Amino acid sequence: MHRTAYLLLADGRFPSGGHAHSSGLEAAVAAGRVTDLPGLEAFLHGRLSYAAPVTAAFTAATHLSAARMGRAPCSTHSDVKVPFLSLDRELEARTVSPALRLASRRQGRALLRAGRNTWPSEVYGHLPKHADGPHQPLALGVTAAAAGLSTEEAAQVAAYGVLTGPASAAVRLLGLDPYQVQNLLARMAGVCDEIAAAAAAVAHKSPQELPAHAAPLADISAELHATWEVRLFAS
Amino acid sequence: MRADHAYDHDETVPHTHPEPGVDPHPPLPRLDRAVRIGIGGPVGSGKTALVAALCRALAGELRLAVVTNDIYTTEDADFLKRAGVLDPSRIRAVETGCCPHTAIRDDISANLDAVEELEEALGPLDLVLVESGGDNLTATFSKGLVDQQIFVVDVAGGDKVPRKGGPGVTTADLLVINKTDLAPLVGADLSVMDRDARARRGTLPTIFQSIAQDPHASQVADWVRHVVAHAVGVHGHDHVHAGAH
Numbered sequence: 001m002h003r004t005a006y007l008l009l010a011d012g013r014f015p016s017g018g019h020a021h022s023s024g025l026e027a028a029v030a031a032g033r034v035t036d037l038p039g040l041e042a043f044l045h046g047r048l049s050y051a052a053p054v055t056a057a058f059t060a061a062t063h064l065s066a067a068r069m070g071r072a073p074c075s076t077h078s079d080v081k082v083p084f085l086s087l088d089r090e091l092e093a094r095t096v097s098p099a100l101r102l103a104s105r106r107q108g109r110a111l112l113r114a115g116r117n118t119w120p121s122e123v124y125g126h127l128p129k130h131a132d133g134p135h136q137p138l139a140l141g142v143t144a145a146a147a148g149l150s151t152e153e154a155a156q157v158a159a160y161g162v163l164t165g166p167a168s169a170a171v172r173l174l175g176l177d178p179y180q181v182q183n184l185l186a187r188m189a190g191v192c193d194e195i196a197a198a199a200a201a202v203a204h205k206s207p208q209e210l211p212a213h214a215a216p217l218a219d220i221s222a223e224l225h226a227t228w229e230v231r232l233f234a235s
Numbered sequence: 236m237r238a239d240h241a242y243d244h245d246e247t248v249p250h251t252h253p254e255p256g257v258d259p260h261p262p263l264p265r266l267d268r269a270v271r272i273g274i275g276g277p278v279g280s281g282k283t284a285l286v287a288a289l290c291r292a293l294a295g296e297l298r299l300a301v302v303t304n305d306i307y308t309t310e311d312a313d314f315l316k317r318a319g320v321l322d323p324s325r326i327r328a329v330e331t332g333c334c335p336h337t338a339i340r341d342d343i344s345a346n347l348d349a350v351e352e353l354e355e356a357l358g359p360l361d362l363v364l365v366e367s368g369g370d371n372l373t374a375t376f377s378k379g380l381v382d383q384q385i386f387v388v389d390v391a392g393g394d395k396v397p398r399k400g401g402p403g404v405t406t407a408d409l410l411v412i413n414k415t416d417l418a419p420l421v422g423a424d425l426s427v428m429d430r431d432a433r434a435r436r437g438t439l440p441t442i443f444q445s446i447a448q449d450p451h452a453s454q455v456a457d458w459v460r461h462v463v464a465h466a467v468g469v470h471g472h473d474h475v476h477a478g479a480h
Contacts, residue, residue, distance in 0.1 A: 015342035020332035110344035172333040232306065234330035234345075 005147040008118070010157045012164055017110025021103060022169035022233035023047065023162070027221040029173050037180050040170045044163055044184070048191055050213040052162040055137050056199030057210045058091050059158035062141025063151045064203045066123050070145055083207065084138065088128045090207040091135045097219040099226035102132055103235035108140075109133025115143030152200035159195045163188060169233060269300070269360035270463045271350060273339065273376035275403055276387035278369030281413040281446060283311045285387055286366050288452035289459060290320035297361040297463060300325040300353040302346060304335050304368045311366060327353055335368025343380040350380075362463050372401030382468040385455070389413040390423040397431035405435050408468065409442065409458055416445040 008014060025043060028034040034043050065083045095101045112134060116124050124142055127134045134142075137158060144154035167185055171178050202210060222235060274282050286301055293299055301321060303311040305328060312328035315321060327349045331338040338345055350363050365381055367374060376384045386407035388396045391414055397404055404410060410432055418425050425443060432441040442454045461467065 013341065015344060017342060017344040017348075019334055019337050019342055020330050020345055022332065106345075106348070109348060110342075113344055113347065169332065229309070231330070233332045 002148065005119070006149055006153050006157070009144060009147055009149065010160055012168060014114060014118075015110075016114045017107050018161065018165050019168070020234045021107060021165055022173070023051070023166045023235065024218050024221055024225075025166040025169045026173060026231060026233045027225040029170075030225075031221065034170070035174070037176055037184065040167065040174075040176065040181070041184055043170075044166065044188060045191075046215065046218075047162050047166060048159075048188065048195060050215040050218070052159045052192070052195045053199060053211040054091075054094055054213055055162055056155040056158040056195055057202055058087055058135070058137035058207075059141045059144070060151050060155040060199045060203035061205070061207065061210060062087055062138045063144050063149070063154035064141075066126075066142045066145035067151070069123055069126065070121070084126055085128045086207045087138055088130075088135060090210065091137060094212050094214070095135075096214065097222045099222045099235065100219065101135075102226075103222070104136045105130060105132035105134065106234065107133075108136040108138060111136060111139040111143060115139065115146060119143065119146040119148075121146035150200075151203050152196060155199035155203070156193070156196035159192045159199070163192060173232070269298075269350075269354060269363045270383075270466060270469055271363045271365060271381045272459060272462060273365045273367065273381035273384040274387060275339065275367040275370065275374055275376060275384060275407075276411075277371060277392060280369070280387045280389040280392060282366050282369065282387050283314055284446050285385075285411065285413065285452055285455065286311075286364055287315055287318045287320045288446050288450055289364060289456055290315070292451040292453070292456035293362070293459065294321055298357070298359065300350075300357060300360050300363050301327070302349045302353070302363060302365045303328045304331050304338050304346065304366060306331065306333070306335055306368045311368075325353070325357065331368055336370050336374040339365070339367045339374065339376045339380060341377075343377050346380050362459070372396070372399065372403055375402045375406065382466075382470075383408040383462050385409045385411055387411045387413055390415055390418045390425065390428065391421045394423040394425075394428050395431075397428050397435055400435050404432070407439070408462075409440055409455070410436060411455060412441060412443045414445060414447070415443050416447050 025034060028043055034040055062084065092101060095104060109132065112124060123146055127138055127142060140158055141154055144157060163185060167181050170176050171181055225231060225235065274286060276282050290299065290301065299321065301315060303326065305311040309328040312326050315326050316323045329338055329345045329349050346365060353363060354360055384407050386403035388404065390412060412428055415425060440458070444452055444454060446452055
């Protein structure tokens with residue numbers, strides 16, 4: 001594996017559609033819940049406590065299956081589809097907001113397109129087919145496997161992405177000082193690393209046993225956001 | 236994925252050559268998708284009005300769809316739907332997260348998804364117009380998204396715009412200088428714009444027009460017809476589809 005591949009996949013400039021999503025930040029800004037840097041910090045801590053463990057664990061579990069498939073002979077590949085489908089269903093059940101399901105699948109589809117063009121592999125073809133695309137963590141797990149990353153690195157990219165998407169949206173929506181925002185992200189790095197390590201540690205478990213944190217306010221906000229006539233971000 | 240959507244008419248485009256048997260051109264690419272034309276330019280230059288005019292002119296003869304990239308999600312798409320120039324099912328809005336230029340240049344995934352969804356929902360298309368959100372003089376389309384691009388400026392934005400240049404004015408396959416009817420009112424000198432555009436663009440074409448006087452944007456529509464008929468700039472499949480459906 002090339003360490004540069006890890007950086008490429010984690011880079012916010014990797015063209016995987018993320019720039020159009022604020023991960024709930026636009027709704028929180030409009031509701032007056034995030035107005036400044038401390039507000040962003042609280043929002044991101046929230047994201048790290050409910051979204052990151054789930055996203056990172058499903059990414060890691062998908063990566064583990066995909067990496068096993070990559071090493072296995074082709075004749076046994078049909079056996080590996082089963083965890084993908086189960087991971088898809090379990091993540092769908094954990095994503096109660098239809099708007100967030102769609103946002104996850106749209107981002108998964110965009111990531112899949114970028115992954116397929118960047119690190120071609122037959123492993124992408126084993127993801128469950130869905131009209132709106134695969135869930136983002138599944139697409140990320142498979143792409144990370146195709147790129148040659150380890151399971152923990154895949155989880156790290158997932159947890160990091162949970163932070164950087166809304167942080168970048170905050171710079172655009174609130175005009176926050178970009179240095180202060182980077183400083184905030186650097187201060188959260190330790191927590192982010194711990195979440196990635198914990199996710200990699202449960203990657204071998206059955207999909208039913210993976211983390212299932214939820215945040216009802218985020219779900220409700222996402223549903224309301226989807227009905228806005230005028231919005232800047234897709235979610 | 237869409238190999239069965241190749242166009243029949245593409246193989247029957249009439250050819251005439253001065254010396255039969257000596258074809259200096261490479262064969263036309265076999266299209267398995269619609270020709271995609273990007274329409275970009277600064278805020279208020281008349282991009283949406285041009286798209287509406289092209290729909291008026293071309294919807295009866297080409298299988299046409301439109302993707303809009305407005306800053307406010309559906310504003311331009313709603314305008315087109317209200318204008319009644321194209322069936323609403325043929326118009327899609329892409330959300331750009333405050334960055335209309337990112338969505339057409341650096342990360343084109345949402346636009347490619349929209350184009351593919353339209354082709355899937357409507358069947359084979361001849362032409363997809365991708366309208367960028369109003370941006371600045373540096374915003375251009377990725378070649379991974381569109382085959383040809385039109386850059387739209389207007390005389391009311393000042394007759395210095397062509398001289399200032401920028402990637403849009405300099406490199407667009409077609410430069411449209413819009414709202415020529417306003418030139419006397421804003422003191423814009425069209426001959427200066429023409430001279431500067433030629434200096435910037437070399438042999439690339441520039442069209443002066445007023446949609447107020449020509450609601451079908453006849454010259455631009457002719458240019459589009461030529462691009463579609465000859466698949467100008469189309470390189471066939473240049474990347475892998477998302478393929479998740």
